[in-house]
Amino acid sequence: MATIEISGVKKVYPGNVTAIHNLDLSIGDGELVVLVGPSGCGKSTLLRMIAGLETITDGTVSIGGAIVNKKEPAERDIAMVFQNYALYPHMSVRGNLEYGLKNRGTPRPEIDARVTEAARILEIEPFLERKPRQLSGGQRQRVAMGRAIVRQPKAFLFDEPLSNLDAKLRGQMRIEIKRIQRSLKTTSVYVTHDQLEAMTLADRLVVMNAGRIEQVGKPVELYDNPASLFVAGFIGSPPMNIFNVETLRSLPGVTLPASLPQKADVVGVRPDAILLEKPEGESFALKGTVELIEPVGGESHVYLRAENIDDIVILVVQGRAPFSEGESITLHLPARALHPFDNSTGLRVA
Amino acid sequence: MVENRPILAFLTHLVLVLGIILVAFPVYIAVIAMTHTQQTLGFTTPLLPGNQLIPNLIDVLTRPSPGRPPFWLMLWNSTLMAVIIMVGKIVISIISAYAIVYFKFPFRLLAFWTIFITLMLPVEVRIIPTFEVVASLGMLNSYAGLTIPLIASATATFLFRQFFMTVPDELMEAARVDGAGPIKFFIDILLPLSRTNIAALCVILFIYGWVQYLWPVLVTTREEYFTLMMGVQQMAATAETDPMWNLIMTATVLALLPPVLIVIFMQRLFVKGLIETEK
Numbered sequence: 001m002a003t004i005e006i007s008g009v010k011k012v013y014p015g016n017v018t019a020i021h022n023l024d025l026s027i028g029d030g031e032l033v034v035l036v037g038p039s040g041c042g043k044s045t046l047l048r049m050i051a052g053l054e055t056i057t058d059g060t061v062s063i064g065g066a067i068v069n070k071k072e073p074a075e076r077d078i079a080m081v082f083q084n085y086a087l088y089p090h091m092s093v094r095g096n097l098e099y100g101l102k103n104r105g106t107p108r109p110e111i112d113a114r115v116t117e118a119a120r121i122l123e124i125e126p127f128l129e130r131k132p133r134q135l136s137g138g139q140r141q142r143v144a145m146g147r148a149i150v151r152q153p154k155a156f157l158f159d160e161p162l163s164n165l166d167a168k169l170r171g172q173m174r175i176e177i178k179r180i181q182r183s184l185k186t187t188s189v190y191v192t193h194d195q196l197e198a199m200t201l202a203d204r205l206v207v208m209n210a211g212r213i214e215q216v217g218k219p220v221e222l223y224d225n226p227a228s229l230f231v232a233g234f235i236g237s238p239p240m241n242i243f244n245v246e247t248l249r250s251l252p253g254v255t256l257p258a259s260l261p262q263k264a265d266v267v268g269v270r271p272d273a274i275l276l277e278k279p280e281g282e283s284f285a286l287k288g289t290v291e292l293i294e295p296v297g298g299e300s301h302v303y304l305r306a307e308n309i310d311d312i313v314i315l316v317v318q319g320r321a322p323f324s325e326g327e328s329i330t331l332h333l334p335a336r337a338l339h340p341f342d343n344s345t346g347l348r349v350a
Numbered sequence: 351m352v353e354n355r356p357i358l359a360f361l362t363h364l365v366l367v368l369g370i371i372l373v374a375f376p377v378y379i380a381v382i383a384m385t386h387t388q389q390t391l392g393f394t395t396p397l398l399p400g401n402q403l404i405p406n407l408i409d410v411l412t413r414p415s416p417g418r419p420p421f422w423l424m425l426w427n428s429t430l431m432a433v434i435i436m437v438g439k440i441v442i443s444i445i446s447a448y449a450i451v452y453f454k455f456p457f458r459l460l461a462f463w464t465i466f467i468t469l470m471l472p473v474e475v476r477i478i479p480t481f482e483v484v485a486s487l488g489m490l491n492s493y494a495g496l497t498i499p500l501i502a503s504a505t506a507t508f509l510f511r512q513f514f515m516t517v518p519d520e521l522m523e524a525a526r527v528d529g530a531g532p533i534k535f536f537i538d539i540l541l542p543l544s545r546t547n548i549a550a551l552c553v554i555l556f557i558y559g560w561v562q563y564l565w566p567v568l569v570t571t572r573e574e575y576f577t578l579m580m581g582v583q584q585m586a587a588t589a590e591t592d593p594m595w596n597l598i599m600t601a602t603v604l605a606l607l608p609p610v611l612i613v614i615f616m617q618r619l620f621v622k623g624l625i626e627t628e629k
Contacts, residue, residue: 053523074529086520090542099538100528147528 002064002154002187003029004050009059011045011211019045020211022059027204030185032178036198037208037234043191044159046208050189051157052076064154074103079148083160085140087132093143094128097150111150118149121180138169145180156181158190162197174200195235199223207231223270225339229346232268232339238301238314240268240339248284251308257282257335261349264340271301273337274315276322282335288313289328293321304331377606383599391595406600418585419573421601428578429608431496431566432559438501439555440548447510448536452522462511468503473565481568495569496577500562506551513547514540549619557609578605 004027011020020042027033035043048054050061052073060067068076079100087096094115101111119125122142132140141161148156161177162170178201181188192198198205199219207214207222207230215227219235226232232240245265248254259282260267278285288306300321304313315331323329342349383391384407386400411421449455450462473480480499489495517540525535563579570576576584582605585598 051523051527053526073523073527078527080524080527082520082524084518084520086518086524088521088524088539090539090545099525099530103529103534147524 003027004155004187004189005060005062006046006050007060009046009049009061010057011042011049011054012057018211020049023211023213025206025213025216027187027189030187032181032188032190032201032203033206034190034192034198034202034204035206035208036192036195037214039193040210041208042211043193043208047157047159047189047191050155051078051080053080077151077154078157079151079153079155080157080159081144081148081161083163085132085144085164087140087143087147089132092129092131093124093135093146096132096143097128097146100147100151114150114152115146118146121149121183122146137165138173141165141169141173142176145177149180149184154187156186156188158188158192160192161190162192163194170197177201195237199235205235207234209234225348226268227348229266229268229341229343232341236270238271238316240270241274241313241315242266242268242311242341243309247309251286254284254286256284257338259335260338261340263342263349266341266343268339268341269333269337270339271314272316273334274313275332275334276317276329278332279334283332284335286313286331286333287328288331290321290323290325293325295320304329306331380599380602383595384603386596388592388594388596392592402596406596410597410600410604418581419576421578421581421604423574424576424578424581425604427496427575428560428605430493431562431577432556434493434497435500435559435562436552436555438497439503439505440551442501443504443506443551444510444541444544444548446504447507447514448540450507451511451514452532462507465504465507469505469508471503473500477564477568484569490569491572491575493575496566496575497559500559500565505555509547509551510544513544517543546619549616553612553616556612560609 006023006025006027009020009023010018012018023046025033035046037043045054049056050063052068052071052075056069060069062068063076063078073080088099091099097115097118098111101114106114115128116125119128122145124139124142124146127135127139127143132143135143141164144161158177162173165173174197177190190198190201192201202219204216205219205222206216209230214234215222215231217225222231222235226235226240229242233242243266245256245260245267248256248267256267275283286306286309288304288309290302291305291312292303294301294303299319300317302315302317302321304315306313313331340349341347379395379397382396382399385403386396387402390396390400446461446465450458450465455461484490484495484499489498521539522535525539530538561579562577563583566575566577566580567583570580578601582598582601585601586593
């Protein structure tokens with residue numbers, strides 16, 4: 001159990017490629033922080049620097065109050081779960097769980113107790129004597145988790161642990177990870193590129209882009225108040241609709257709310273904030289033709305070509321869409337649902 | 351490939367059978383020659399077995415003749431030489447491959463290519479300088495002289511390097527997180543994973559060592575270090591009498607047995623290893 005402090009951390013690869021620019025982040029005790037971002041944004045590099053698998057060019061990483069920059073991964077008292085599980089293929093499940101403890105010289109009775117406990121938590125008791133290749137993907141994932149749990153480390157580091165699983169299993173394991181992390185209260189850092197995984201797992205979400213932190217906050221905060229166009233586009237599925245303010249103003253019959261800041265030259269609207277009926281309070285309307293309807297069960301995603309606007313507008317309709325493809329409909333965009341951004345800086349304007 | 355064409359089937363089988371006959375016929379002749387007397391073999395090449403197998407075997411195994419050391423001593427020398435070469439080459443190769451793949455050091459690539467180049471220079475090419483070195487080190491007529499120069503090429507480094515590069519990096523990282531240092535990772539993880547490769551190399555390198563002829567002839571003059579390959583050759587090269595073909599062939603067939611047994615025995619391990627291995 002420990003806090004993780006990252007201050008002024010930089011990573012420069014040979015050839016002067018900077019992967020992480022001067023990054024600060026502090027992770028509280030028992031917190032599950034998710035690092036999310038597109039591939040190449042530096043999220044894995046950051047995790048590997050915390051783990052000690054990557055050297056730190058500048059700045060410090062401390063775990064539990066002690067600076068660990070020069071420490072070997074094993075001395076940092078962290079456990080890592082890898083994307084491809086990285087189970088030792090020639091060892092049984094029990095061997096895999098025990099290996100780290102044996103290397104630390106843990107006494108035999110304690111090893112046995114911890115392995116039994118981890119196997120119980122993860123429901124892998126029946127497979128303890130099997131080899132990893134005799135297990136399914138989900139079971140291997142559990143063993144990889146077990147290897148982290150038995151160590152009772154200061155922190156868990158997850159490097160896209162669910163990417164190799166199919167969609168259904170991914171959903172199950174996501175809940176499982178959250179449940180285990182909650183009950184063990186171990187500080188955790190979780191890297192993923194899947195924004196749904198990030199939203200659902202995180203106590204706190206860190207959105208990264210090009211080696212920098214774009215925004216840190218609770219998942220819902222980030223969804224409701226994205227600090228930049230990047231975060232607005234990355235968090236939420238289907239993605240936020242972005243409109244050019246000039247274009248909107250030029251449309252006949254569109255009056256943008258007066259509350260819109262002067263500096264805002266683009267505005268974003270969440271697909272689920274667009275309404276089919278005129279709401280109370282300030283709003284404006286757009287007309288368009290329905291191009292495609294994707295029924296996903298409880299809701300439908302509607303792709304609409306709006307008049308005089310180049311981009312496709314996406315909206316989410318609860319239940320079945322009350323219209324069909326090719327039909328012309330009117331959309332209502334409430335003023336309070338508009339997210340104003342400055343296109344030149346990419347930042348939100350108040 | 352599931353066509354049923356009788357003529358094609360016949361032709362392919364004919365080629366296969368001819369190939370087998372071509373390769374196996376000399377071996378057959380040798381086995382038949384084991385069972386005849388010297389008199390019969392002096393005039394004809396019999397194609398059917400005779401009744402002298404037991405006397406010939408007893409003769410070769412128990413009665414040393416002049417210029418020929420005892421069979422058991424030569425068998426021991428050959429085995430020892432082949433095993434030392436096999437073990438030595440594997441140990442050197444696997445360690446150097448480990449260094450090249452898992453450690454970053456200056457001139458890493460140069461080191462690899464230097465090792466690789468030793469593959470292109472077999473003992474026969476560098477035999478005179480090698481002999482000079484061995485002679486000045488006083489290693490003539492010793493097991494060290496017989497084996498060390500033949501070990502000194504990391505034949506299998508390339509093979510192990512290729513294999514290590516297919517082992518996911520995460521395995522090494524997981525081991526580091528689990529507190530395994532470089533030596534522990536090598537012994538606990540990498541060696542068990544290399545089992546199949548090591549088994550395959552054992553076969554190849556044992557046979558390589560077993561069939562060495564030129565080098566042992568050069569560095570040994572004392573009979574106590576003679577190998578089987580040399581002994582068989584010496585039996586054929588007697589000046590005063592006719593060669594005892596029955597005994598020569600008996601010794602030849604006996605010398606052939608260990609490599610054959612090794613291949614048969616290790617083949618099972620191969621297949622087992624191939625089925626079980628997963629990275």
